[in-house]
Amino acid sequence: MPRWGMVIDLDKCFACQSCTAACRMENNTPVAGKNQADMGRAILWNEVLPFIEGEYPNIHTTMLPRPCMHCDNPPCVKVCPVQATYKNEEGIVLVNYDRCIGCRMCTVACPYAVRYFNWYPPEWPEELKAHLNPEPEVQPRPKGVVEKCTFCFQRLRKAREEADAEGRPFNATDYTPACVQTCTGHARYFGDLDDPNSLVSKLAHSPRAFRMFEELGTQPKVYYLKQG
């Protein structure tokens, strides 16, 4: 059973936000509009978070693309009263939108702020609905439930189906989330962390590797490689 993980090389990431856009187009997150965006309610599963510290002219910056960390010890799963959010056997943390009661305990509990609540029903100008991804997993979520990055698990299903259709064994490299595929600096790597020969497990043990808030013991499966 693979244990999916991601590595993001901050030296090759240029904070272009292509991952943010690719994620939205792949996963059908709605258009927030000015009013809602100003309230911080824009849903972008894969945001780039700017950390800018220091004073002119000596400024320290970190641009952190932040997908869901898919923690091995996810704080969100623990607090969900109805197990609407859960970690599947391949380590992907998912939300069951039909079961979620919208209590938002998970959004509060997640230290990475990756979880988004649907304050309103999802909205698009009518014409724009044409480009929504038709995959069943990413149908627009109703109001009142929490949603988040899924490592594009619909692509995992499709990759498996494709491998089956072609009569070959499924290979971990068949499966690529949208953000990884689109990354302009080729800064993202994705694969099976349990496979010692995979690129991600090698990079995850690079001397440059670190994880967000490692001290919280959440065991994220998204690794970063330090810039510079």
Added chain:
Amino acid sequence: MNIGGLVHAYFDNAGPGGVFVLLVVGVACTTYYLLARWFVAGGRTESQAVPSTDEQPVSMDE
């Protein structure tokens, strides 16, 4: 028997939590019903439906 495993399963799975809530509330309801019957019945008949003791009649660790 792996008790630790059971405890773990209890905490980690959907479902048993609800059963526990129902159980607690149910036991409480029953207890209160029996108590009510018992003290209302006081003096009317001498037949004791519930043992009248000086001990604490309510479970304290539900």
Added chain:
Amino acid sequence: MENFPSQTPPSELSRRDFIKFGAAAAIAGVGLNALQPAQQATSVQAAVGEETIVKTTCALCPSGCGLDVRVVNGKAVKVEGNPLHPLNQGVCCLRGQTSLEVLYSPERIQRPRVQMGERGSGDWKEISWDEALELAAGKLGELRAAGKPHSVALMHGELRGQMRQTVQRFMRAYGSPNVISRESLGEGAARMALWLSQGVNALPVYDINNANYVLTFGGNLLESSRNLIGYLGATAFMRRGRPQRGKLVAVHPRLSLTGIKADEWVPIRPGTYGALALGMANVIINSKLYDEAFVRDFTFGFEDFEDAEGTLHKGFKSLVLETYTLERVSAITGVSTDKIARIAGEFATNRPAVAMLPTEAGELSSGNALYTALAVHALNALVGSIDVKGGVLLQRFPKLADWPDYTLDATARLGESRERIDGAGSQFPLALSAYQNVPERILEGKPYPIEALFLLNANPLYDLPNGGRTLEALQKVPFVVSFASTLDESAAYADLILPASTFLEVWGDDYLEGTGYAGISLRQPAVAPLHDTRNPGDVLLDLAHRIGGNLAKAFPWETYQDLIMQRLSTLDWEKLQANGNWSELVYFNAQPGSPAWSEVVGRDRLNAPKDGRFDFFSRELFALLASDSDLACLPHFEIPPALADTAEGALDYPFLLVVQPLITQSQQWQGIVPTLQESYGLQGHVKWDSWVEISQKAAEALHLEDGQRVWVESPLDRVQATVRVYAGIWPNAVFLPPGQGHHTFVRWGRKSEQNMVVGANPNVLSLFTSEPLSGLAVAGPTRVRIYPV
């Protein structure tokens, strides 16, 4: 992999391409499927419906990346990068990702329309294409018959592939010299610098893949450069794809994304890039760190020299050594002397090193663009980075089928000889076009009145409002036709709109630019046109046929697709369709002095010898100006008048406005792209709006707080924005994001207002004028003041 080397001698295969393709295939895991185009191109019956992948080429920025559009049940539902495209190698930026929001935009104009009431009244009537084309062709035919074809002008923005020549050919055959490109606002400076020094009329291509030291002037390398995706990939490769990590240094008044992701950010006073480049040259020359052999054998005007008449002329060396001392340059630029010296030293000793010119509007618009560009490009010659690995490359173009011959009739010949309306070639002897000068000349009626104006991918009312002068000019033209896809600022004042289809609905092509080697990328419709819109190429063909005569003969094709197919008939069409592109994949660096060298240095000189020498002292300029002053032929620095503290209004308007294009800005689309708006201001956390970045010092002095609404006012106009106190900005500068300020009638998202304006257009603050020689746009540095709303 094997088939790539097999096409060319292995020794010639550039390392970069080899490794990059390896990387594209293996690393990102985009790999295995992606390298099987045959399998992808076939349609598969998926759970969700009929699914196909269409390979096409993006047109939303000048990069021209290959795209794989996933089409399900006739609807485009996802865009990925084409892994077989040498430029983007499977990746796709956020503009490409959101191109579906462009395709399905509710703002699109759905069929031709004609203005019934007064211009700008919004009293539109939708008409059929036949009526619309008849109207336009009628007007064109009428003017031509009246012997005034030159009174028709066409202003255009970025045109890709065959469209450039199609437009040129159309106007030439029609009889008007007035094809005015928007280039003078942006990349024109780089092009002119290359022509005047290196002698080639081309935009520079920088080989970041192989460079050890990249010094970028301007903040747009990693954010909005012309070859953005290529440069992003190359920078990533320079850092982590090879054993030695190269260094990237960004010189810009603002800590842009480029500055943030660079290894070093050099804050500099706005408008003084040229001085810094010359100061660096001073250090390099003084310390004898320049490439002496190259400078001696393949450049001109480094040392002082005597011309044929025996007059002594100053060379670059003595100019730089005398005038651009470290102390002086430091005083001008605000960069400390030791930093200038260090960067110059690093630049000269970590070869191949390359100094990059900005190509975006707003970067070199301080009135000294030409000489700034010359100064920066001179650095490349100093370290011998001309057409070497890791240096400045020259874009090669593929050999395509010839355009069919036709003869110009008398009307057309007469028209061709007329002076251009924008003054390029006359008022501005060096200019190819002077976009920003058109409104002024229309108003002056010089050299002749304009009777009809076509706007193709151009929105002059937005680009250069000039306090209402442009609108006045537009109103003065009796007949204005716009090819706009959305009702942009200029289209609102047009008589007739011939709505263009988006790039996802049309046939077209694109030259592979930014890689160096020659290539073609094919654009094919991913979906059938959603609305009753047409490809402007088809419209021009139709107009040509309707006008008839010579014009019809010049365009013997039925459709623009036929035109493309004929032009590309030298290539294997089947393969082109399957892969979406064709390219040589190899860049052959010219050996200095070799026959190939004459292609990279001096090729396009008109009045100067094609002797394979890079001109520090521009002989082209010398011949043209016949000037007494050597300075006019040498890279030098002129302090923009607005910079001087004694400048008019310096006290009233204490801040210098910096406008630098963002990656989230949709350059080729005048409408709203919601996802771009939702990720617009990364550093400022501002979405769907404009913000003004001010320094901590300025905020304290003005008692402004982060998040406050303020007016930013120039002598010309004022705009409202939200204050962002930003550590990464030159203390005396303020930054406004460009690309905002468009009007939208669509309700975007819940509780949004209808008929709102998204942000503010910073262009309204600047007065656009032109540099005397080059016709390049001057827009500042604009002085502004800030006060609370």
Added chain:
Amino acid sequence: MEPKNQNVQQILAPVRRVSAGDYLLWGVLLALLLTGLGAWTWQFIEGLGITGMNRPVYWGVYITNFVFFIGLAHSGTFISAILRIAGQSWRAPLTRAAEAITLFSLPFGAGSIIIDMGHPERILNVIFYGRYQSPILWDVTAVSLYMLSSIIFFYFSLIPDIAICRDRLTDAPRWQRRMYQILALGWKHHPEQYRRLEKVLDGMAVFMTMLVVTVHTVVSWLFGMTVQPGWHTALIGPFFLLGAILSGTAAVVITLAILRKVYHLENVLHVGLFNSLRKLLITFVLGWLYMMIAEHLTIGYSSMTEEMVVLNDKFSGTFSLIFWSMATFVFGLPLLIFLFKGKNNIGWMVFACVLINIGMWLERYIVIIPTEVSPRMLHVMGQGHYLPQLPEILITIACFAGLILLYAVFTRFFPIVPIWETAQELPGHAHSQPAPAAAASD
């Protein structure tokens, strides 16, 4: 044979008639309650977007209300259960008034959670798919048991008085008499019944005391179990608990003063009771202050980055105004009033208690919101902000209105001072309460 109580007429007086003023009050309160209900319907249809909540402030006024009302509910249990165990017999006249607060604020506490849910119609998922690792499940267990037990505890002690109503209020409307008939469970005032009832109530008091501690601790763990700065502390349980008891006791003072005035119960609810409560309140305020200092000093001394952001925000940042008003309202002014003005002065006592309750609501707010505004991940991006919107305000008002409405209606149908518990002589017992005045004398 009824218990002998000299004040029985006085106590029953409010129950005998419903005045026009009452109808007016009820009407106004009902209107407010219905407005809140309307706001909730609006929210249910539109989505939680109409509130001021956002990202990162996912929880707002609703959760504040939840904590506050659950806290308020601790009044009754504390007064009647804990003081019963402690043998504080002076509490007898005010037990029911206090317990009624418990009873009527609990639904609004529990309801606030449901109002806060994105999908309230899926509430039963908690039973079907309950996952016991979630603090919300602990809350569900504890609060529902607490609610049930409070009702029962309240009802049990009400039965003899209902029987008195049944027997005495013969001129009441038919339905009202029938109601007394049924609810009295055929109470005969038999001495054995009283003996057994006392026994049951004593036993339940112990159980209730445990529940009080459990419930409010569990409520606090909703926050404490997350790793967010400002919440993740072991002290949060006791801190919440003490705050709850403080606000509950203060609420009792307010209620008693109103009842005393409006229903002319000066003889039964004499000043001495207020003096006793004053001493308790002084203790609680000081205890609360101790917790406050312990909590903030521990955090402040560490200078851990994320924690300090929240702390500074409270002390001198965006929330400093709320924080320091909270400190003034809960601690500063009340303590001064209690010490120097409160003795034998009901007006000052009520004023102080109103301050305490406003302060405690603010305290709940200031625990919840600043942490959310500066979460670990996002505080560098500029703070979040939160301003309650109309629906939240309407619903909050409705909660308070509902609490008062239930209380007001209740007092018109049932004796708000326990007749049998304050009786001089119970049937069969020679037992009699000491004269209240003597017991409560300072």
